[in-house]
């Protein structure tokens with residue numbers, strides 16, 4: 001191919017580099033572009049000082065954006081400088097980051113595609129292996145995390161996400177205001193969260209006003225150990241509490257249903273979800289039937305009413321009034337002779353202080369619902385993930401709010 005000038009332009013090759021040769025391999029459907037330079041002095045990659053050329057590395061190859069639907073590869077021998085201060089160093093090149101096997105433009109394209117398609121789909125489309133695509137993601141995340149600034153983070157959420165099989169977890173810390181994931185770590189132990197605090201600057205730690213979480217001891221312990229005045233800042237997630245109470249209502253229903261059926265009464269059969277869902281999830285007819293049921297003299301309807309009343313705690317403006325409400329409710333629940341409700345009432349009592357912190361810091365983990373659905377998407381498209389590390393990278397990539405693109 002004669003038109004080296006054209007390739008220089010379409011590939012965006014700038015001085016001191018120029019296209020020395022273009023080889024077209026019709027059979028392999030590949031274009032090989034050989035780059036060269038004639039410069040005797042280069043800036044040191046470490047300090048930028050102009051330094052004499054020392055030697056050249058062996059030829060390296062980078063995959064670039066396809067040209068005319070042909071896979072296009074750049075080849076060059078990279079110069080090395082000898083800096084008085086930093087010794088022998090490979091120079092920086094404008095088309096790729098050091099040690100990449102793809103040009104920056106190619107990586108940009110892959111990153112762009114990955115925002116909308118699964119890793120496997122992108123790999124298939126671009127003729128890359130799964131590992132190559134994942135390598136590009138890893139570099140993008142590394143780049144993005146390095147660029148991240150130490151901004152104030154008034155409200156954070158700590159949550160666990162199950163990964164693959166039911167009993168494997170990662171801990172996810174999110175920035176509630178900016179709806180982005182700050183940190184992901186293995187498991188849901190105290191150490192899983194301990195490692196997060198060390199990533200914050202002193203100012204960031206001071207900026208934290210509230211931490212939404214489940215009533216999960218390892219997270220509570222870690223927060224108390226690392227966050228000053230944690231007692232005022234931990235806010236137990238409203239929806240987790242609702243779920244605990246819902247589980248108790250369901251337990252009461254199961255037990256009662258069994259007894260009723262022995263007596264030939266099947267009023268509770270098929271009503272499981274009626275007791276757990278909100279008014280807006282019923283159609284008119286079903287709601288009327290449910291109203292008749294919950295007004296009847298059933299243990300389940302008492303448990304249900306208890307759950308409804310407990311959730312009113314979150315509607316108060318003043319902690320004192322909320323505490324009064326809780327005292328009344330606690331007496332009712334603990335005298336109900338419904339074991340599952342008594343258990344949960346005791347649990348709520350021992351955690352009450354940090355349930356009521358909600359009235360000062362109205363945060364829940366559900367505020368980051370859009371984030372949750374992104375994580376679910378990551379999980380859904382993540383069938384190829386072989387380990388938690390890959391899962392973590394993908395969460396940072398899609399949910400970290402990071403600047404992922406290479407600089408060039």
Ligand SMILES: [Zn+2]
Nearest residue numbers: 044047083086
């Ligand atoms: Zn130097």
